[in-house]
Amino acid sequence: MKKKIVLIDGNSVAYRAFFALPLLNNDKGVHTNAIYGFTMMLMKILEEEQPTHMLVAFDAGKTTFRHQTFEEYKGGRQKTPPELSEQFPYLRELLKAYKIPHYELDNYEADDIIGTLSLQAEQAGFEVKVFSGDKDLTQLSSKATTVCITRKGITDIEVYTPAHVQEKYGLTPEQIIDMKGLMGDKSDNIPGVPGVGEKTAIKLLKQFGTVEELLASIDEVSGKKLKEKLAEHKDQALMSKELATIMRDVPVDFSLEELKYKEPDETQVYELFKDLGFNSLLNKLERPAAEAAAHQPVRYSLATELDDQFFSGSSSFYLEMITDNYHHAEIAGFGLADDQGVSFIPAETALHSPAFRAWAEDEQQKKSVFDAKRTIIGLRRHGIELRGVDFDVLLASYLINPSESPEDFAAVAKLHGLGNIQADEAVYGKGAKRKLPEEEVYAEHIASKAAALEELKEKCLKELKENEQLELFYDLELPLAHILADMESAGVQVDADRLKQMGEELKSQLAVIERTIHQLAGTEFNINSPKQLGTVLFEKLGLPPIKKTKTGYSTSADVLEKLASSHEIVEHILHYRQLGKLQSTYIEGLLKVVDDSSGKIHTRFNQALTQTGRLSSTEPNLQNIPIRLEEGRKIRQAFVPASSEAVIFAADYSQIELRVLAHIADDEKLMDAFRQDMDIHTKTAMDVFHVTKEEVDSNMRRQAKAVNFGIVYGISDYGLSQNLGITRKEAAQFIERYFASYPGVKEYMEAIVREAKEKGYVTTLLNRRRYLPEITSRNFNLRSFGERTAMNTPIQGSAADIIKKAMIDTAARLEKEKLQSKLLLQVHDELIFEVPNKEIEIMSKLVPEVMEHAVELKVPLKVDYSYGPTWYDAK
Known part of the structure; x- marks a missing residue:
């Protein structure tokens, strides 16, 4: 078998892929479009070329030996976009996983490495294939070397052989260097001869052969101006040819035999694709043997008789309902995975079993579930109170990355690398066609979910710990799921x-x-x-x-x-x-x-959306x-209240987002206004318009209110001008005066955008994360959205955390003091209760006290409340 070596110009192909594909990013916010395009090309090359030897060459740095000849070489190139720079380490990981050697050498370019190796390979009898996006490499084409240049995108390839070069330009591959010497190359800042373009260069070379021959015969050139330019720029033409010439004797420190292509490390490739979020490419791979073995169709037992011995220790517990509205859904069955194995329990068996009820209601029997709220409500409809839930995979996955928040078990499992769970639609059908198939079909499906829960729990726990979100999960979101279940069950x-x-x-x-x-x-x-x-x-x-x-x-x-x-x-x-x-x-x-x-x-509260x-x-x-x-x-x-002896009681935070802003921005003037319990919009109008409190009119206060709330959402001068019906110039001046009055707020806004660009995410006071891949986008609108979101999320998200904490604390106080009042609804910054008449006085003190101390800020939280015979009257 003849040896074939494939040489890839790494930087060039990565650039092509980056600009050919829209910006993509994985769930960690890392841009992946260049890696994805490069991978697609790599897979195509491996499939079609079947190389025996391979190498990917990279540029080592900005300075090469050519800069000694011409300092301005490549001087006009724009700085590499950061969205591309961050992808090069992953490209090297990709090559490592594929076991493809890559190489770079100080003072030389990737072209020179490829030029050297292609010559060595030709002399050793190899067939050579070069892949690049740079036409400079066409000078290497020969009887043994084919140069493949990407045109549009990365898969549209133009193949350069000596015959194709002749057909396209009427030149030999060696003359490509002379052509560049005469016409120059804007992309590399090679000057050439001013006024000589491709057509003129080709015409001259067909007549004279080389730059040197041309310059020795200038008198024979037709056209006075052209003669003058060639005579004036002789040295520049020779220098340009030198710059365009690919060096073919670079001191590489390895032999061709060291470039043998080995089979890829399937496990590494698979894991890298998972990490990068390349789901479509994952489907083309066979799962690594270890993973495939771990995910064979689950072995389970059918449990038709239950006793106390059936349940042992902590378990992964999955409840399956086959309709979306779980307040009315029928239970299809249960999956249980514990140290005794995996079981499917038919609904009738479980719901009529005293042993099942005792286990489900035992606080000491710890259970990992998927969607605790849904599971609690599903069992409660059958008179069973689920206790002992110590993990919820849906909530954990949501906290890890809220931008990926599917509710379907299979989709969540796939996000965390378990792609063997079937989607519910594949088992039960969609919409009106949704129904139970044969028992063995849905039994295996339910059992597979229970079996996957433990592995998902371990993966999610690890990520929550790395993100420092265990406290957020265990102290806030998991307890809240129980409270929301109670609210949904109670209804309004x-x-x-x-x-x-x-x-x-x-x-x-x-x-x-x-x-x-x-x-x-x-x-x-x-x-x-x-x-x-x-x-x-x-x-x-x-x-x-x-x-x-x-x-x-x-x-x-x-x-x-x-x-x-x-x-x-x-x-x-x-x-x-x-x-x-x-x-x-x-x-x-x-x-x-x-x-x-x-x-x-019975409304449904979405906790993971x-x-x-x-x-x-x-x-x-x-x-x-x-x-x-x-x-x-x-x-x-x-x-209205369910009882005629009760009222609707509403309590809401006053300007919570502005108070959170004052705390986060640590702005003394803003904090002082809240500490003195001033009307914040009047205070802002005083500061911005430089007037006394008495001089603030309704229009000034309206404008101040618009900018106060606009600032929280990163409003632009255009947005403010639209809100207030003023010119952009006036709006810009208003925002400028606001920031001059509250410098801490401006400092916070700038700092949080910088932090988001560095980390790829922002956090709330309780460490909730939001990833912002848009913030480094080259697209202005996307980048602006990312910046506004970076400013707003810590504020709005912290306000959301605070009211969730208030719900948990309030529920605990109601239980502790054995009150009959019930929390019915949460409407953003407001909590709605049903309160018996005899508890109105207690609740009027208890609710504001608990809400105002849910989280301690540098400014006081303030709660307003009212009550009446209807929700309307409670406002």
């Missing part, structure tokens, strides 16, 4: 008759507004049809069209708001839409989800009832 009582009455009132209002709109338009039309509305506004009434879509005029909310002053019809249309949304989304929507048996709404750590509410979303409109606020009248 709804006065359905009041909701229906509101719906009728809204219908009447909508009918009146509809008549008004038709009168102003001079015609009847479907207001909900964008096409008909666009025709009326922009053709019949002649309003100026601001934006067009593929289907006609845009009538989006932002367009209508800009047209509000153009015609009175616009305000009525905006109001009509707002009331229409209240009617369909909130009145009709809420009535659909009232539980028939309890008359309550948002990247800031805030809770969200779905099915239905009770955190998003619009309260700016009075009609929207009135919807809260339908939320």
Whole structure:
């Protein structure tokens, strides 16, 4: 078999891959697009070329022997983007995993190493293949050496043989050097002869052969100007040729035989792909033998009889429900993995077993689960109170990287390197087709999840420890899961008759507004049809069209708001839409989800979803009832206590995010304002406008409020100008004056962005992380988003941590003092309770006291509270 060596220009191919692919990053925030592209090319080369020998050459540094000839060599090149620089260590790891030698040598370029080895290989009878993105290397092509140059992207290759060079340029490969000498090379800052381009250089070389022959025969060159330029720049032409010449006798310190290509280390490749998040490439690999052996279809036993001896010690416990709404879901079965092995327990067996109930309710029997809240609620529906949960894989995975927050077990397992768990859809089907298959199919599926839990627990524990997040997990998120389960189970009582009455009132209002709109338009039309509305506004009434879509005029909310002053019809249309949304989304929507048996709404709190750590509410979303409109606020009248002898009690943090900002930024003036219990917006207006408290008018306070809350979200001058209806210049001056008044805030904003760029993530006060790969993006908009998020996440995330801590502390106090009051809802900075009348006085002291001391800041936390017969009255 003939020997074949593949030589790869590492820097060039990495550059090509980097600029050919969009910025990609793994779950740790490391950019991976160059590595991914390089890997794709490497795999293609190995498959198609089947080399016996290989080497990847890299440039050793910025300075080479060519700089002694010409100091400005490569002087015009832009600095390597940091997003690319950070990927080179991983490229070397990749080559190590593939057992491909790589080499670099001080004072020389990768081209020179490749030139030297290609010549040595030719002389030793090798077939040589060179891969690069740099056409300079085409000078190496010969009978034995083929040079493959990437064109578009990394897989579109142009193959240069001597015949192809002749066909393309009419030159020999050796003359490529002469061509570069004459025309120069902008990318390498090789000057050449001014005014001589590729066509002229080729024409001259076809006539004279080499630069030297040309310069010796200048008198024979046609064209006066060209003669003058060649005569004037003789030395520059010769120097340029020298710079473009690849050296072929570099003192490499190894032999060709040391470049034998060995089989890759499959385990290393597999682990590296997992680390880099190359899931599509992972699927092309066979799992390493050790991992494959560990993940054969799980062996499990079918447990049809349970007794006390069946359960032993700590266990990984998985409950399977086959519908998304777990408040009504039927249990399919349970998986249990412990030191006795893996078992599948049918639902009927477990739910009717005294031994199972005793084990599930035993606090001392520790259990690792997936989604503690869901598991608690699922069992509670069958009268079993799950206790002893000491680990939740879903919550742990969420804390490790909140930007990757799937709820499906298989997806979470895959994130942590276990790709052998089937997705639920593959087992049960999707949507309306979702159903239980044969028992042996879902039994194996459930058992495999239980078996995977212990391995996932170990992996997650290790990462939580490395991230210093064990306290956040054990003291905050895991206890909170139990509290949220209680809140979801309890539900909120709804006065359905009041909701229906509101719906009728809204219908009447909508009918009146509809008549008004038709009168102003001079015609009847479907207001909900964008096409008909666009025709009326922009053709019949002649309003100026601001934006067009593929289907006609845009009538989006932002367009209508800009047209509000153009015609009175616009305000009525905006109001009509707002009331229409209240009617369909909130009145009709809420009535659909009232539980028939309890008359309550059981919302679902998402604990492992948002990247800031805030809770969200779905099915239905009770955190998003619009309260700016009075009609929207009135919807809260339908939320009432379950007992006629109780009230709805609401307590919310006052300006918590600004207080967190004062603490984190350590700004004396901002902290002092909160310590003196001043109105922070008035204080900001005083500082920014340089006026006394008495001189602050409502407009000044409004502007100060906008900048106070805008600063928390990293607002730009453009954003502030839009909020306040002022020019960008005025907004920029306002922000500048704000930072001059609160220098600590400015210092914090700059410092946190620097930190995010260095680490790739930011943290909250309780060490919650958010990774920000966008912050080093070359794309301005992405980078700006990353910077704004870096400023905001520690503030918003810390506020979320504080109210979660308050929920845990409040629940503990209610239990300790044996109170009947219940926590019903959390709406961002607000907690909603149902409080018996006899406990109002106690709760009026207890709740603010606990909330204000949940976390000690450098400024006091302040809590406002109120109560009444409905949620509406409690505000």
